[in-house]
Amino acid sequence: xxxxxxxxTDLSNECxxxxxxxxxxxxxxxxxxxxxxxxxxxxxxxALRELEKAVSREIEQLxxxxxxxxxxxxxxxxxxxxxxxxxxxxxxxxxxxxxxxAILGSHRKHHQQDLVTGTTVSRxxxxxxxxxxxxxxxxxxxxxxxxVPIDFSLASRHTLKEVLLRFPDIxxxxxxxxxxxxxxxxxxxxxxxxxxxxxxxxLRQQLEFETERFMADIDDVPDLELVLEQGDPTEVLIQxxxxxxxxxxxxGSHGRIGIGRRTAGSLLERLLxxxxxxxxxxxxx
Numbered sequence: 001x002x003x004x005x006x007x008x009t010d011l012s013n014e015c016x017x018x019x020x021x022x023x024x025x026x027x028x029x030x031x032x033x034x035x036x037x038x039x040x041x042x043x044x045x046x047a048l049r050e051l052e053k054a055v056s057r058e059i060e061q062l063x064x065x066x067x068x069x070x071x072x073x074x075x076x077x078x079x080x081x082x083x084x085x086x087x088x089x090x091x092x093x094x095x096x097x098x099x100x101x102a103i104l105g106s107h108r109k110h111h112q113q114d115l116v117t118g119t120t121v122s123r124x125x126x127x128x129x130x131x132x133x134x135x136x137x138x139x140x141x142x143x144x145x146x147x148v149p150i151d152f153s154l155a156s157r158h159t160l161k162e163v164l165l166r167f168p169d170i171x172x173x174x175x176x177x178x179x180x181x182x183x184x185x186x187x188x189x190x191x192x193x194x195x196x197x198x199x200x201x202x203l204r205q206q207l208e209f210e211t212e213r214f215m216a217d218i219d220d221v222p223d224l225e226l227v228l229e230q231g232d233p234t235e236v237l238i239q240x241x242x243x244x245x246x247x248x249x250x251x252g253s254h255g256r257i258g259i260g261r262r263t264a265g266s267l268l269e270r271l272l273x274x275x276x277x278x279x280x281x282x283x284x285x
Contacts, residue, residue: 007035020138148163171225173225248277251282
């Protein structure tokens with residue numbers, strides 16, 4: 001259960017959806033909502049003092065307007081305006097406030113990956129100790145369909161548990177991707193095709209067993225679909241999210257898919273730049 005939720009906002013239009021989602025989640029979980037804005041530390045001190053007051057007033061008014069628009073009560077809130085490097089200050093506040101969940105608005109532009117690499121959203125998602133949500137669409141669209149890539153490693157089990165604990169009333173799709181050796185070279189061979197189909201059947205049976213065993217410890221099991229696809233895990237996930245975008249994609253920071261790899265072409269940056277769904281990244285060791 002979420003106790004403290006941290007919303008980091010720069011008050012841009014792109015962050016309005018994140019503001020609304022944070023209010024709804026704070027009320028849903030009866031959590032405290034801490035709202036953070038980071039100012040440029042190189043501004044003159046006199047200007048910073050005035051700007052801090054103006055930003056606090058703007059956040060207060062936005063909070064009032066958001067609650068009225070949503071028809072939601074005002075959650076228990078704390079507004080903070082600090083100076084520093086945005087991603088570093090957000091992570092610092094997550095640690096100091098022991099936040100259970102962090103929310104940021106998305107500034108990504110479709111198919112423009114270079115605008116995402118190294119940005120605040122990407123850096124916070126990689127380094128925060130708690131799950132981080134990147135919000136890209138309006139709260140008028142409730143989360144119903146949630147996609148979780150799964151390989152039943154400790155990392156993916158942890159992510160799945162986080163999703164089920166925080167968002168019980170969902171339709172859940174578990175995606176497992178397998179990559180067969182020499183599949184292209186031997187695709188036309190009848191013997192290989194039979195062996196591949198047999199392996200696929202055994203794998204599905206194993207995954208169904210693992211899913212049932214995992215869900216046995218969950219009180220309220222949501223509607224669930226297990227999807228098994230063959231191919232490169234990263235490419236299959238990207239294509240799946242493009243073709244059938246979920247309301248929320250939840251994945252871990254480590255595992256077969258490789259979110260933890262710090263490269264310009266990593267999966268996280270591709271997801272942020274090329275897809276149009278809300279994303280939750282759960283840090284796993």
